[in-house]
Amino acid sequence: MVRVRFAPSPTGNLHIGSLRTALFNWIFAKHNKGSYILRIEDTDSLRSKKEYEENILEGLEWLGLHMDEGPEINSKYGPYRQSERFNTHIYSEYVEKLINSGCAYYCFCTDEELELERDAAQKKNITYIYSRKCLNQSREEVKKKLESKKSYTVKFKVPQSGTLSFIDLIRSEIKFDLSLISDFVLLKSDKTPSYNFAVVVDDMLMNITHVIRGEDHISNTPKQICLYNAFKVKTPHFAHLPMILGPDRSKLSKRHGATSVNEYREKGYLKETLLNYLVLLGWSAPDNHEILSINEIIKLFSLDRISRSGAIFDITKLNWMNGQYIRKMDAATLADNIKPFIAKDFTDKISAYPAEKLERIIYSFHEKLVLLTDINNLLPVYIYSMEDYKIMISQFDFSSEEKDIICSFRNELSMVDMQDLSAAKLNNILKNIQTSKGGGKGRVLKPVRFACSAEKTGPDLIEFLLITGKETLLERLNYCIDNTLT
RNA sequence: GGCCUCAUCGUCUAGGGGUUAGGACACAUGGUUUUCAUCCAUGUAACCGGGGUUCGAAUCCCCGUGAGGCUACCA
Numbered sequence: 186m187v188r189v190r191f192a193p194s195p196t197g198n199l200h201i202g203s204l205r206t207a208l209f210n211w212i213f214a215k216h217n218k219g220s221y222i223l224r225i226e227d228t229d230s231l232r233s234k235k236e237y238e239e240n241i242l243e244g245l246e247w248l249g250l251h252m253d254e255g256p257e258i259n260s261k262y263g264p265y266r267q268s269e270r271f272n273t274h275i276y277s278e279y280v281e282k283l284i285n286s287g288c289a290y291y292c293f294c295t296d297e298e299l300e301l302e303r304d305a306a307q308k309k310n311i312t313y314i315y316s317r318k319c320l321n322q323s324r325e326e327v328k329k330k331l332e333s334k335k336s337y338t339v340k341f342k343v344p345q346s347g348t349l350s351f352i353d354l355i356r357s358e359i360k361f362d363l364s365l366i367s368d369f370v371l372l373k374s375d376k377t378p379s380y381n382f383a384v385v386v387d388d389m390l391m392n393i394t395h396v397i398r399g400e401d402h403i404s405n406t407p408k409q410i411c412l413y414n415a416f417k418v419k420t421p422h423f424a425h426l427p428m429i430l431g432p433d434r435s436k437l438s439k440r441h442g443a444t445s446v447n448e449y450r451e452k453g454y455l456k457e458t459l460l461n462y463l464v465l466l467g468w469s470a471p472d473n474h475e476i477l478s479i480n481e482i483i484k485l486f487s488l489d490r491i492s493r494s495g496a497i498f499d500i501t502k503l504n505w506m507n508g509q510y511i512r513k514m515d516a517a518t519l520a521d522n523i524k525p526f527i528a529k530d531f532t533d534k535i536s537a538y539p540a541e542k543l544e545r546i547i548y549s550f551h552e553k554l555v556l557l558t559d560i561n562n563l564l565p566v567y568i569y570s571m572e573d574y575k576i577m578i579s580q581f582d583f584s585s586e587e588k589d590i591i592c593s594f595r596n597e598l599s600m601v602d603m604q605d606l607s608a609a610k611l612n613n614i615l616k617n618i619q620t621s622k623g624g625g626k627g628r629v630l631k632p633v634r635f636a637c638s639a640e641k642t643g644p645d646l647i648e649f650l651l652i653t654g655k656e657t658l659l660e661r662l663n664y665c666i667d668n669t670l671t
Numbered sequence: 672g673g674c675c676u677c678a679u680c681g682u683c684u685a686g687g688g689g690u691u692a693g694g695a696c697a698c699a700u701g702g703u704u705u706u707c708a709u710c711c712a713u714g715u716a717a718c719c720g721g722g723g724u725u726c727g728a729a730u731c732c733c734c735g736u737g738a739g740g741c742u743a744c745c746a
Contacts, residue, residue, distance in 0.1 A: 194746045229745055296744080303743095310672045313742075338744055356676075365674060373744040380746045404675055404741040427677080434738060465683065465695090473685055473694055492684075494677050495739065502683065502696040512709075552709040615705090630705035642707045 187219025188394045191245075192384065194226040195237035198445040199244035201498065202399065202429045202437050205463045209426060209491075210397045211250045212464065215483045219394070223255030224387060225266040228377045233268075244446045248456045249479070262391045267383055276378040279386050279416075280339050280371055288415040289371055291327050292319040292340045314367040315340070339372040341382075341412065349407045354395075354424035354488045361407040369408055381405055385412040388421060397424045397488075400495075401436070424488050427467050428495040437498055453526050453557025458507040466496040476509055508555045516548035523547050526557040527564065534568045545652055549644035566643045567652065571660060577639035578665055586622075587632035588666065593618050594633050595662040598655060606655055608647050636665045 191207040193199075214221035223245070227233040242256070252258060256265045264270055283289035292315075299315070306313035320342065322330075330337065343366050350360040371382040378386065388396060403425050413420040431441030438444065443452075449459060460479055469492075470477060470485050477485070511519065520543060527535070535543055550563045569577065583591065597614045619629045634646050637658055643649055650658060 192746090196746075226746060232745070292744095299744090307672075312673045336744095353676095359675075361675075367742095370744050375744080377744090379744065384746090399740090400676065401740050402746095405746095407675095425676085428739070430739080432682090436740075462683095467683095469684055471685095475683090475695055492677095496684090497682060499682050499696070505696055508709090550708095553707075555708095625705080627705045634705070646705060 186394070187214060187217040188222060188392050189214050189219065189397055190222040190224050190388070190391065190393050192224040192226050192387075193241050194229060194232075195234060195241060196229065196232040197237055198447055199241045201444050201446060201449075201463070203241075204244070204248070204446050204459070205429060205466060206397070206399055206426060207245060207250055208248075208460060208463055209468075212479075212483055212486045213395065213397060213488065214253070216486045220253040221250075222262070222391060222393070223252040223265060224391070225256060225268075226380070226383065228267045228271065228380070228383055230268070230377070240447065244450075247450065248446075248460060267378070267387065270383075270387065271377060275390065276372070276383060276386055277376070280378075280382075283341065283371065283415055284339065286415065287342070289339050289341050290320050291322070291331070291337050292368075292370075293330050293335050293337045294318060295336075312365045312367075314365070315369075317368060320368075336374045338370045338374050340368045341371050341408070341415070343368050343408070343411055349410060351406060351410055351420070351423060353403075354422055355427075355491050356425060356493055359403065359406070363407075363411075366407055366411075381408050382412065385409050385416075389413065389416065389418055393421050395422045395424065397426065400425045400428050424491070426491065427493055429466055430495045430497045432497060434495070434497065441498075451558075453523075453559070454503070454507050455510050455522070455557070457510050458503065461510075462503045462506050466498065467491050476506070504555050511554045511557070512551060514551070516544050516551075519551055520544040520547045523554075523557050523560050526560060528561045531561065531564050531568060535564075542652065545648075549648045549652065553644070563644075566638050566640050566649070569639065571664075574639050574661055575664060575668075578636070578661075578669060581635050581639070581669060583632060583635070583665075583669055587635075588669070590618055590622060590629050590632050591636045591662060592666055593621075594629075594636075595659065595666060598662070599659055601655065603655055606651065608651060611647050611650055636662055 189210045191203075191210045193203050193207075211221045213219075223242075225238055227238070238256075245252070254260045254262060254265065259265070264273070270276070280289060284291075298318075302316055303313050319340070344363050347363045348360055349363050349366075350358055353359050369381060370379045373379055387393075406423055406425075410420050429437045431437045433441075443449065446459070450456075457479070461475075461477055461482070464477075464482055465475060468486070468490055470482075471490065514522065520540075524543075535546075538546070546564070546567050547560065550560065553563060554560065594614065597618070601610055601614075615626075615629055615633065619626055622629060630646055634643065634649075635641065637653065638649060639661075
């Protein structure tokens with residue numbers, strides 16, 4: 186049974202990079218019919234905030250990456266917040282085991298002392314290794330210091346020599362020289378577990394089979410493997426994902442602009458787009474198809490098709506893909522998706538519209554939309570008042586020929602029964618005018634569009650005319666003919 | 672600095688001993704369309720460098736170079 190986890194620390198909103206890590210874990214679990222576990226790594230009490238946790242949870246929910254186990258869904262493996270696990274004393278229990286087996290020891294060194302050691306190593310251009318000053322203290326010494334309430338940490342005793350290697354499922358074998366790995370902190374002086382210690386204890390106790398995480402964790406892996414060894418427990422499989430990069434090829438961060446999933450959601454990116462795009466940053470389908478539903482992705486997914494090099498987050502392609510997904514939607518779906526994005530200024534005006542009309546208006550733009558919020562730049566063409574129209578049309582200059590065409594159109598339109606106003610009818614009228622005037626279609630359709638909408642571009646003209654309706658059109662056309670100069 | 676990872680069009684990638692090095696985004700040109708957009712067609716554009724191994728290397732090995740990550744009592 187495959188068990189994977191996504192373990193964010195709630196020190197910020199859900200980030201594009203962490204989302205992709207979550208996504209790969211989730212897909213891997215689904216592909217293998219395993220469990221996807223969410224664990225909150227909130228041992229850093231200074232930086233962790235409840236609101237961030239909520240943001241992360243909410244974001245993942247929105248994207249449909251539902252957890253099988255986690256803070257909200259408990260099981261025998263819980264609790265799923267490290268702060269809560271801390272209260273059950275599991276970390277101190279496991280630290281004790283390591284101390285008793287001689288794999289860990291108390292360290293009373295002060296920050297200043299350690300700083301000095303580190304500086305010295307830096308000066309000599311060698312890897313910093315803790316001096317192990319505190320390793321060989323007698324029991325009495327330790328006891329005395331503990332009783333005197335001296336501040337301490339517990340450190341892990343890393344085996345001093347040999348090579349440690351592990352098989353990374355994406356990169357194959359990775360080797361480390363143990364003599365270059367320093368003893369590291371297990372328990373901080375505030376008695377909370379360090380990251381490297383907490384992950385191992387939790388992954389071990391939660392029976393995690395595959396650790397899928399960012400490449401930035403490769404250098405933590407040997408330390409963690411040492412811990413598994415000390416506990417005499419089999420290590421999980423490791424897979425280190427390539428980084429997501431900003432345009433300057435450094436790790437994607439805030440200074441590259443929008444990185445929180447929130448921002449993308451608010452701008453009107455669809456969850457399908459985000460999921461599809463993100464999975465393509467590092468993974469590709471066997472047939473190289475790119476537009477894939479989440480179910481197709483789950484079916485086709487495998488770790489060995491993940492690439493090893495970092496990938497730049499390219500907003501242009503993301504935009505293209507969002508447009509693709511929007512164009513695939515039917516009118517009702519598009520309307521449902523887009524309504525929440527319509528600006529307040531417009532919602533009042535359109536609230537009176539029957540649902541079908543609004544749906545039709547929205548759909549008339551479906552080929553122009555890249556982001557759902559784009560609707561607010563397009564919508565005005567349908568909701569100008571007569572006053573708005575007058576101001577806008579005054580900026581147009583029509584030639585006498587154009588005015589002639591506008592007149593013909595007005596005359597023909599006025600003779601059509603309201604009930605008979607159809608796409609075919611309008612097409613017919615426009616075609617007839619075109620035939621009588623000669624020249625291309627544009628010659629007729631452009632002035633008609635200008636006169637009817639006071640805009641140079643917009644949705645499909647026929648659709649626009651039908652939606653706007655004969656009454657409004659005639660009012661506008663009459664005004665246009667009477668008030669614009671030739 | 673040390674350790675680790677990575678290296679195919681501008682970007683995301685396929686290909687992993689013999690390919691006209693393929694696709695997608697972007698860009699350019701043309702076509703359809705009333706315009707913009709969409710859509711369609713075409714085009715420009717890549718194997719980091721040097722050594723090996725081999726009949727043959729983008730592909731395997733080594734060395735450079737470049738980029739990134741880690742180097743905390745953060746995660």
